[in-house]
Amino acid sequence: xxxxxxxxxxxxxxxxxxxxxxxxxxxxxxxxxxxxxxxxxxxxxxxxxxxxxxxxxxxxxxxxxxxxxxxxxxxxxxxxxxxxxxxxxxxxxxxxxxxxxxxxxxxxxxxxxxxxxxxxxxxxxxxxxxxxxxxxxxxxxxxxxxxxxxxxxxxxxxxxxxxxxxxxxxxxxxxxxxxxxxxxxxxxxxxxxxxxxxxxxxxxxxxxxxxxxxxxxxxxxxxxxxxxxxxxxxxxxxxxxxxxxxxxxxxxxxxxxxxxxxxxxxxxxxxxxxxxxxxxxxxxxxxxxxxxxxxxxxx
Amino acid sequence: xxxxxxxxxxxxxxxxxxxxxxxxxxxxxxxxxxxxxxxxxxxxxxxxxxxxxxxxxxxxxxxxxxxxxxxxxxxxxxxxxxxxxxxxxxxxxxxxxxxxxxxxxxxxxxxxxxxxxxxxxxxxxxxxxxxxxxxxxxxxxxxxxxxxxxxxxxxxxxxxxxxxxxxxxxxxxxxxxxxxxxxxxxxxxxxxxxxxxxxxxxxxxxxxxxxxxxxxxxxxxxxxxxxxxxxxxxxxxxxxxxxxxxxxxxxxxxxxxxxxxxxxxxxxxxxxxxxxxxxxxxxxxxxxxxxxxxxxxxxxxxxxxxxxxxxxxxxxxxxxxxxxxxxx
Numbered sequence: 001x002x003x004x005x006x007x008x009x010x011x012x013x014x015x016x017x018x019x020x021x022x023x024x025x026x027x028x029x030x031x032x033x034x035x036x037x038x039x040x041x042x043x044x045x046x047x048x049x050x051x052x053x054x055x056x057x058x059x060x061x062x063x064x065x066x067x068x069x070x071x072x073x074x075x076x077x078x079x080x081x082x083x084x085x086x087x088x089x090x091x092x093x094x095x096x097x098x099x100x101x102x103x104x105x106x107x108x109x110x111x112x113x114x115x116x117x118x119x120x121x122x123x124x125x126x127x128x129x130x131x132x133x134x135x136x137x138x139x140x141x142x143x144x145x146x147x148x149x150x151x152x153x154x155x156x157x158x159x160x161x162x163x164x165x166x167x168x169x170x171x172x173x174x175x176x177x178x179x180x181x182x183x184x185x186x187x188x189x190x191x192x193x194x195x196x197x198x199x200x201x202x203x204x205x206x207x208x209x210x211x212x213x214x215x216x217x218x219x220x221x222x223x224x225x226x227x228x229x230x231x232x233x234x235x236x237x238x239x240x241x242x243x244x245x246x247x248x249x250x251x252x253x254x255x256x257x258x259x260x261x262x263x264x265x266x267x268x269x270x271x272x273x274x275x276x277x278x279x280x281x282x283x284x285x286x287x288x289x290x291x292x293x294x295x296x297x298x299x
Numbered sequence: 300x301x302x303x304x305x306x307x308x309x310x311x312x313x314x315x316x317x318x319x320x321x322x323x324x325x326x327x328x329x330x331x332x333x334x335x336x337x338x339x340x341x342x343x344x345x346x347x348x349x350x351x352x353x354x355x356x357x358x359x360x361x362x363x364x365x366x367x368x369x370x371x372x373x374x375x376x377x378x379x380x381x382x383x384x385x386x387x388x389x390x391x392x393x394x395x396x397x398x399x400x401x402x403x404x405x406x407x408x409x410x411x412x413x414x415x416x417x418x419x420x421x422x423x424x425x426x427x428x429x430x431x432x433x434x435x436x437x438x439x440x441x442x443x444x445x446x447x448x449x450x451x452x453x454x455x456x457x458x459x460x461x462x463x464x465x466x467x468x469x470x471x472x473x474x475x476x477x478x479x480x481x482x483x484x485x486x487x488x489x490x491x492x493x494x495x496x497x498x499x500x501x502x503x504x505x506x507x508x509x510x511x512x513x514x515x516x517x518x519x520x521x522x523x524x525x526x527x528x529x530x531x532x533x534x535x536x537x538x539x540x541x542x543x544x545x546x547x548x549x550x551x552x553x554x555x556x557x558x559x560x561x562x563x564x565x566x567x568x569x570x571x572x573x574x575x576x577x578x579x580x581x582x583x584x585x586x587x588x589x590x591x592x593x594x595x596x597x598x599x600x601x602x603x604x605x606x607x608x609x610x611x612x613x614x615x616x617x618x619x620x621x622x623x624x625x626x627x
Contacts, residue, residue, distance in 0.1 A: 128362075129362060190402055191397045191398075191399055191402045191403040192402065192403050192404055192405040192406075194358070194397065194403075195395070195397055195403045195404075195465070195468070196405070196416070197358055197389070198356055198358060198389055198390060198394065198395040199389060199390030199394065199416070199417045199420060199468065199469075200385075200386040200387060200388070200389035200390040200391065200420055200421070201386075201416065201420060202386065209408070209416075210405050210408075213405075213407040213408075214405070214406070214407055
C-alpha cells in the first residue's frame, strides 16, 4: 500500500514540474525519505547522537575523567542520570565523550575503506585485465570474518585507537570492492558508455563523468550500512581492549569495564550497549530508506 | 566524380575463446564507401554487422579479439593510428548512432551537457558559446523548445526525441561518415520515417556518408544507394539498391526479400520464411555456410565455400553463378 502511494506521488511531480527538474529531484528525494518512516526514525536517532556527541563539552554535566570515589557505583539518579562507574565518574558524561570516539571511528573507517574500495572496484570493473587479481585477493580477504581480521591487523599494527580504525577500515574494504565492481561491470556495458567512447572520450573521463555518478547510489547505501557495522566492529575491538585505551571513554570500552561490575552496576553496561545498538539501528534504518529512495526503478 | 572515403580490405575479426582458441566473427570482408553515399548493411542477427561497425571505430576490445586487414579512412589505415589520434577521429570524422535510444544517453547528465561534451572534446565550442551552439544543433535536428530541453534529463524525453538527440550528438562535428547501427529498430513506424527523413536531410546538407546497418529491408530500400548482404560473417551479395530488389541473386537474399510483406504478392499475403537459423559461429568448417538452409544446395556447396562472383556491378557468393559470373 505504501509502495503504491510512493509510486504515484513520484510520477506526478516529475511530469508537472519539468522546468525545475534539478530542484524537484532533490525535493522528490527528500519527500521519499520523509514518506519512509524507518529512514525518518533512523535519521532522527542519528541526529540525536551526532548532536549530543558534538556538543559534549557544552552539555556534559561533569568533567569526563574526574574521579569521585564517594559517588562510585551509584545507580541512575537526578544527580547522575545514568549512574556512575567504579571511580564515581558520571556515565552520561562518559557516554557523550565516548560517542565522539565511536562516531569518528565509524566515519574514518567508512571514508578510508570507501576510498580504497571504490578505487579498486572501479579498476577491477573497468579495466578487466586487473580484475582477476584484485577479485581473487578480495575473495581471500572475504574468507576471514571481518572482526577476526581486524583483530589480526591490530595484532600486527599494535594496540591503539588509530590502528583500530585502520583495522576496521581494511576489514570493510572487500564489501566495497565487490559492490562497486559489480555496478561498474553493468554500467560499462551500457550504450551510453559505448556512445561516449564513440565520441572519443578518454577512459578516466568516462569513469569520472559517466560511470561514477551512476554507481553513486549503491555506494551511498553501502557506506551508510557499513557505518553502522564499523561502529560495531570498533566497539568490539575496544571491548576486547584493542581499541581506545583507558581512561579515555569509548562505548565498547565502557561496556568492557562495566562487564566486571555486571552484578552490582547494571547501568554501566546497559546504557553504552544501548547507545551502540541504537546508532547501528539508526544507520541500518537510514540505509534501507536510502536504498528505497535511490532505487532507480522508483524514479 | 566520386571520392572513396572508406575502404576496408580483407578484414578478419575473431574473438578469443575459452576452450578452443578463436572464433571467427567476420571473414575476409572487403567493401568501400564513397563520400556522401549511403551503404546498407543487411543481415540476420549474429551475422557480424555490429562487430563490423565497431571495428570501423576501433571500439572492439583488443585483449579479447584479433583484427586483421586494413581499414583506410581517406587513404590512411586507422589500425596504425595511436589511441590518441583514434580518439580525435571518433565523434569527429566518424560517429555512430546506436540502436537503443532509451539507453544511449546517460541518465544522470542533462541533455545540454552531453551534447556539449562532444563539442568540447573536438574543440568546436568553449564554455561561453557552448550552450548557444548546443541549442543551434538541437534546432537543426528538429527538437521543439530546444532552449529548455538542454536543461532536461533523458528520462523526460520520448524515444524518438532521444534518437534525435543522439543524431544531434553524432552530427555535431559534421562527420565524414555516420555509422547508424539499427537506428530505427526500437522506434515505432511513424517516428522511424521522421528519423530517416532527418538523417537524409542532414546527409544532403553536410555530404556525410552513411553506413546503415539494419535488418529492415524497408528501411534499406528507402535510404540506401548500395546494399551489402552479410551472412555468417561474410558478404554474400553486393549490388546497388535497385538491382538488388529487382534481381536478387543469392538464395539468401531471395529468401530475405520473400520474408518481407508485399501487397501484390501471389502468395495470398503469406510470408515465406527461411527455414532454420544462422549457424553458430565456428560451427561450419568447410563449404557454403548457407547450404543447410538452401533449396538449391548441391554437392559442391558441401565441399567448398564459394568465392564472390562478379556480374556487371553485382557480386554474389554462390556456386549457382559460377558459369555466368567472373570470379572477383
